[in-house]
Amino acid sequence: MSLLEIDGLSIRLPGRDGGKALVEDVSLHVAAGEVVGLAGESGSGKTLTALSVLGMVPHGARTGGEVRFDGRDVLALRPRDLRELRGAQVAMVFQDPTTALHPMLDVGTQITEHLRVHRGISKRAAAARALELLEQVRIPNPAEAVRAYPHRFSGGMKQRIAIAVALACEPRLLIADEPTTALDVTVQAGVLRLLDDLRAQTGMAVLLITHDLGVMNVTSDRLYVMKAGRVVEEGRTREVLAAPGHPYTASLLDALSDPGTAPEGGPDHRSPGVAATGLGG
Amino acid sequence: MLLRFLSRRVVATVVLAFGVVLASFVLTNVVPGDPAAANLGQQALEDPEVVAAWRAANGLDQPLVVQFGNYLVNLVQGDLGVSQQSRRPVLTDLGEFGPASAELALVAVVVSLVVGIGCGTWAALRRDRPVDQLFRVLSLGGVSVPLFWLALIAVYVFSFQLGWFPSAGRLDPGEAPPPKVTGMYTVDALLAGDLATFGSALEHVILPALVLAAFTVGLLTRFVRSSVLEVLGNDYVRAAHAKGLPLSLIVRRHVMRGALIPIITVVGTAFASLLAGTVLVERIFSWPGIGSYAFRSATTLDLPAIMGVSLFVAFVYILVNLVVDVLYGFIDPRIRTA
Numbered sequence: 001m002s003l004l005e006i007d008g009l010s011i012r013l014p015g016r017d018g019g020k021a022l023v024e025d026v027s028l029h030v031a032a033g034e035v036v037g038l039a040g041e042s043g044s045g046k047t048l049t050a051l052s053v054l055g056m057v058p059h060g061a062r063t064g065g066e067v068r069f070d071g072r073d074v075l076a077l078r079p080r081d082l083r084e085l086r087g088a089q090v091a092m093v094f095q096d097p098t099t100a101l102h103p104m105l106d107v108g109t110q111i112t113e114h115l116r117v118h119r120g121i122s123k124r125a126a127a128a129r130a131l132e133l134l135e136q137v138r139i140p141n142p143a144e145a146v147r148a149y150p151h152r153f154s155g156g157m158k159q160r161i162a163i164a165v166a167l168a169c170e171p172r173l174l175i176a177d178e179p180t181t182a183l184d185v186t187v188q189a190g191v192l193r194l195l196d197d198l199r200a201q202t203g204m205a206v207l208l209i210t211h212d213l214g215v216m217n218v219t220s221d222r223l224y225v226m227k228a229g230r231v232v233e234e235g236r237t238r239e240v241l242a243a244p245g246h247p248y249t250a251s252l253l254d255a256l257s258d259p260g261t262a263p264e265g266g267p268d269h270r271s272p273g274v275a276a277t278g279l280g281g
Numbered sequence: 282m283l284l285r286f287l288s289r290r291v292v293a294t295v296v297l298a299f300g301v302v303l304a305s306f307v308l309t310n311v312v313p314g315d316p317a318a319a320n321l322g323q324q325a326l327e328d329p330e331v332v333a334a335w336r337a338a339n340g341l342d343q344p345l346v347v348q349f350g351n352y353l354v355n356l357v358q359g360d361l362g363v364s365q366q367s368r369r370p371v372l373t374d375l376g377e378f379g380p381a382s383a384e385l386a387l388v389a390v391v392v393s394l395v396v397g398i399g400c401g402t403w404a405a406l407r408r409d410r411p412v413d414q415l416f417r418v419l420s421l422g423g424v425s426v427p428l429f430w431l432a433l434i435a436v437y438v439f440s441f442q443l444g445w446f447p448s449a450g451r452l453d454p455g456e457a458p459p460p461k462v463t464g465m466y467t468v469d470a471l472l473a474g475d476l477a478t479f480g481s482a483l484e485h486v487i488l489p490a491l492v493l494a495a496f497t498v499g500l501l502t503r504f505v506r507s508s509v510l511e512v513l514g515n516d517y518v519r520a521a522h523a524k525g526l527p528l529s530l531i532v533r534r535h536v537m538r539g540a541l542i543p544i545i546t547v548v549g550t551a552f553a554s555l556l557a558g559t560v561l562v563e564r565i566f567s568w569p570g571i572g573s574y575a576f577r578s579a580t581t582l583d584l585p586a587i588m589g590v591s592l593f594v595a596f597v598y599i600l601v602n603l604v605v606d607v608l609y610g611f612i613d614p615r616i617r618t619a
Contacts (some may be wrong), residue, residue: 054523086525094523099516104538104613113534114524149614165524 001071002029003205004053004173008065011048011057022061023048024229030173035199035206037220037237039213039252045229046209050175053090053207055082069173087114091166092175096182097158101150107134107161108146115168133164136201137194156187160194170202177209192219213241213252225249290606294599301599302356305591306349309584316341319582320365339365339584352588361592362585366577371589374574379593380464381451382559382570387465388490389555390548393497398544400498401505402532405513416502423499428558432492432565439488446488449567452481489566493558497551504547505540512539541612549605556594 011023023045030036038046051057052067055074067074069090077085094100101110111133112126121129127146134142137160150158159179166174176195180188196219199206208220216223216237223240225233225248233246244250316339317332325331336342340351355362361371404416440448451466452458459469459478467486470479512518513536521535563572571590578586609616 056519056522083525083527086523088525092520092523094516094520096516100520102517102521102535102538103615105534106614113530114526117524117526117530151615162520165520 003032003034003070004028004030004207005068006049006053006065007068009049009052009067010064011045011052011061012064013058013061019062021229022058023052025065026226026229026231027065028224028231028234030205030207032172033199033203033205034222035196035208035220037216037223038207038209038226039211039216039223039249040226041211041252044226046226047177049226050092050177050207050209053173053175054086054092084118087171088118088169089171090173090175091169091171092177093159093162093166093179095178097162098150098155098182100162101158101165103150106147106149110150111146111161111165111168114165118169129168130164133167134161136167136198137161137164139164154187155183156191159183159191163191163194163198167198167202171204173205173207174199175207175209178211179208180215181210181212195219211252213249216241225252286610287607290603294603297599298595301595302353302592303349305588305595306352309587309591310345310348312582314582316365316582316584319580341584356592361589364578364583364586364589366581366583366586371585374586375571375589375593376464378569378571378574381568382563382572384451384465384467384486385490385493385559385562385568385570386552386555388486389494389497390552392490392494393501393551393555394548396494397498397501398505398537401502402509402537402540404502404506405509406532408510413506416506420499420502423495424503425499426495428492428496429561429565431495432489432562435488435492436565447485448488451485451568452478453485456481489562489568492566493555493562496558497555500551500554501544501547505544508540508543509536512536515539538612542609545605545608545612549601552601553598556597 006026006028009023009026010021012019012021026045026049028036028038028049038049040046048058052063053069053074055067055077057063057075063075069085072081074082074085108127108130111130115121115129116123116126130146131142134145139145139157139160145153145161150161153161159182163179174195179195180191183191192215195206195208198204206219208216210216220237223233223235223237224231225240225246227248233240233244233249235245240249241253244253317335318326321332321335325335333342340348343351352362359372361375363369364371364374367374400416400420404413407413436448439445447453456478458466459473459475459482462469462472466482467479470476470482517539518531518535521531526535559568559570559572560576561572562568563570564576567573571593574586575590577583578590
C-alpha cells in the first residue's frame with residue numbers, strides 16, 4: 001500500500017449540465033520516501049489535486065473518488081481528524097512565499113505555531129526547534145531570523161522559511177506546489193537542491209508540482225502529466241521525458257528547449273533546474 | 282526609529298493645530314450675527330455707548346487680524362479667553378464638561394469596537410447565511426437611522442416605558458459625584474472604591490452611549506465584514522489552514538491581524554462622527570458635556586467658548602489620528618521600518 005493513493009478523483013463545481021469538472025478521474029500514488037512529479041500547464045488541475053490531499057477543495061465543489069493517505073480517505077475525514085492530518089502528516093509549500101507567509105507574524109511564530117498545536121510542546125522547546133529548522137534550510141543567522149518578519153528576506157530566503165514551516169512537524173508527505181516559479185531564476189536551483197537534500201535526510205515523500213519538466217528530470221522518480229483536469233501520461237520520469245507517449249507531454253518538452261516558445265527565450269535558454277545540474281537534455 | 286516617526290508626527294500636528302485655530306477663528310467671525318445682540322439685553326442694545334463698551338471689553342472693537350494675534354498669544358499661554366455666558370475661563374469650562382463627554386465617547390467607542398468587530402467577523406465567516414443577512418439589515422439600520430430620532434425613541438422605550446435606564450444626567454438627582462480625579466464618574470467612583478456610585482454612573486451612561494454608538498457599530502460591522510472577507514481570500518490564510526491550525530486561532534492570529542489596519546483607519550474616522558453625535562445625544566439626555574456646551578455657546582454666539590470647543594474637538598481628533606498612525610506601526614512591521 002502506498003502512502004498516498006488518489007483513486008478516480010473528480011472535483012466539479014455544481015451548475016447546469018452536471019456542472020464544470022475541474023478535475024476528472026485522476027488516479028496517482030506516492031510511496032513512502034518517493035519523489036513524484038505532477039506536471040501540466042496552469043489550469044490543468046495540478047494544484048486542486050494536490051490540495052485535495054489536505055482535504056481542501058474549492059468552496060461549494062463536489063468531489064468523487066477517494067484520496068487515501070495512509071489508508072484513510074481524506075475526503076471523508078471529520079474536520080478534527082483532518083486538522084490533525086494537515087501540517088503534521090502532510091505539509092504544503094505554496095508557490096509564492098511572499099503571499100503565503102503572514103506579513104505581520106514573525107518568522108519564529110510561523111514556523112512553530114502548528115508544531116505547538118499538533119504536539120503540544122512548550123514555547124521554549126518550540127523556539128529551539130525553530131532555530132534548528134532555520135539552520136536546516138540554511139538561513140544565515142537563525143537567532144536573528146526567528147525574530148524578524150518576512151519582508152526582511154529575499155524571495156529565495158522566504159521560500160526557505162516556508163519550507164522550514166512545512167518541515168516543522170516532520171511530515172511524511174511534502175507537497176511542493178511550484179515552489180520555484182515565483183522565485184528569481186538565480187535562486188531556483190538552490191531551493192530545488194535544498195528540497196532534494198531534505199528529502200534525503202528525512203526520508204519524507206515529496207509530491208512536486210511544476211510546469212517545468214526540466215525540474216522534474218532532476219528531482220522526481222516518477223511523473224504524472226495532467227491536461228484539462230485529467231492525467232494524460234504517467235511513468236518513470238527519465239523514460240517519459242526521453243520518449244513522451246502523449247503529444248501534450250512532447251509539446252511541454254518542446255516549450256522547454258525551443259527558444260521560440262520559451263518564456264524568456266534566448267538561444268541557450270534552459271530551465272534553471274536543468275542548467276544547474278547539467279542533467280538537461 | 283519610533284522616536285523619529287513620532288517627532289515627525291508631532292511637527293505635523295503643530296502645523297495642523299495652527300491651521301485649525303486659523304480656520305475656526307475665521308469661521309467663527311464671519312458667521313452672520315452680532316455677539317453683542319446675542320448677549321446684551323434689549324435695553325442695553327438701544328444704548329450705543331453700552332454696546333461699544335461691551336465690544337471693547339471683549340476685544341471686538343479691534344481689527345480681526347489684531348484679534349487673531351491676541352488670541353494666538355493668549356492661546357500659547359494656555360489662555361482660551363473668558364466665556365461670555367458662564368463668565369468663567371473657557372479652559373475651566375472645558376475641564377468640567379470635557380470628561381463627561383470623554384466618558385460617554387469612550388463607552389461608545391468600546392461598545393462600537395467590541396460589537397462592530399465581533400459581528401463583522403462573524404458575518405464574514407458565515408457569509409450569505411442567515412446571520413450575515415441579519416447583521417446586514419441591522420448595520421444598515423444603524424447607519425441610516427437619524428441619531429436624534431433614535432435617541433428620543435430610546436428614552437421613550439427604555440426609560441419611560443420599561444424603566445430600565447434613567448433618562449437624564451450623569452447621576453440621580455441628589456447623588457454626590459465621586460472625588461474628582463479624571464472627571465469621569467465611573468472611573469472616579471471605582472478609584473474611590475465606591476461601588477454604589479459606580480453602578481449609578483454606569484446606569485446613566487449606558488443608554489446615551491449605546492445610542493451614540495449605533496452609527497459606528499453599523500459602520501464598523503459592514504467594514505469589518507468586507508475587510509475580513511478580503512483577508513480570508515489571502516494565500517496566508519489558506520497556508521494557515523494547510524498547517525492544521527484550529528479555526529479560532531486562524532481567525533484570532535492570522536485573519537484579525539491582517540484585517541486590523543483597515544479597521545483601525547475606519548475607527549479613527551468613525552470617532553469623528555461620534556464627536557459630532559455628542560451634541561445631539563447630550564442635549565436629549567441632558568448630559569452636561571462638551572456637546573451641550575457647544576450648543577449653548579453657539580446659540581448665544583459666545584465666541585471664546587465656540588473657539589474653545591472647536592479647538593478641543595480638533596485636538597481630540599488630531600490625537601486620535603496620531604494614535605492610529607502609531608498603532609499602524611505597531612501592527613504592521615513593514616510600516617515600522619519604512
